[in-house]
Amino acid sequence: MDIKAIYMHAHALLEGHFKLSSGNHSQYYLQSAKVLEDPKTAKLLADALAKVIQESALEIDTICAPALGGMIAGFALATAMDKRSIFAERVDGAMTIRRGFAIRPNERVLICEDIITTGGSALEAAAAVEAMGGTVVGFAALANRGFCARQNSTLARKESCKLPNDLPLFALEDFTFEIYAPEACPLCAQGKGEAIKPGSRGN
Numbered sequence: 001m002d003i004k005a006i007y008m009h010a011h012a013l014l015e016g017h018f019k020l021s022s023g024n025h026s027q028y029y030l031q032s033a034k035v036l037e038d039p040k041t042a043k044l045l046a047d048a049l050a051k052v053i054q055e056s057a058l059e060i061d062t063i064c065a066p067a068l069g070g071m072i073a074g075f076a077l078a079t080a081m082d083k084r085s086i087f088a089e090r091v092d093g094a095m096t097i098r099r100g101f102a103i104r105p106n107e108r109v110l111i112c113e114d115i116i117t118t119g120g121s122a123l124e125a126a127a128a129v130e131a132m133g134g135t136v137v138g139f140a141a142l143a144n145r146g147f148c149a150r151q152n153s154t155l156a157r158k159e160s161c162k163l164p165n166d167l168p169l170f171a172l173e174d175f176t177f178e179i180y181a182p183e184a185c186p187l188c189a190q191g192k193g194e195a196i197k198p199g200s201r202g203n
Contacts, residue, residue: 018197046079118162
């Protein structure tokens with residue numbers, strides 16, 4: 001399966017001048033919402049991701065997705081794996097599990113995002129799961145930005161990865177783009193216009 005071609009066909013691999021959630025700039029931006037708006041494509045990707053996870057023999061009870069970006073991917077993956085689906089959301093800036101969701105002591109939870117960059121939001125969701133007595137057994141995403149090392153990839157983990165070393169990360173593809181600190185951004189220096197911030201924290 002050519003994941004990059006699927007993203008490009010869905011106009012989900014954008015080129016321009018973007019401001020990332022980290023505050024850094026990039027010439028490229030992944031907008032997984034554009035891929036997941038088509039239920040057939042969402043199912044195709046979730047089924048493929050489920051197969052990768054099932055081949056690892058990892059035991060999972062529940063899929064938890066950080067809102068907002070991971071919710072569709074998490075639900076689609078839970079459907080493909082026939083698991084319970086819950087989500088964590090920000091309340092006063094802190095990732096929280098509410099809306100009546102309960103987690104049993106030592107319930108095995110996989111955190112699922114649409115895209116893993118450094119894994120910050122996923123790690124916050126994991127902390128919320130653990131605070132309720134659950135056990136986080138791994139992380140998953142449709143796409144990996146290449147900062148964290150995923151299963152079945154030769155890319156090395158970078159220092160900026162926030163995910164724990166001892167838990168697996170499953171994803172369908174690595175998308176490696178150059179990112180720049182705002183003060184050292186060549187796109188800014190070339191007068192490419194103001195960096196825009198797509199996605200759930202922008203527009």
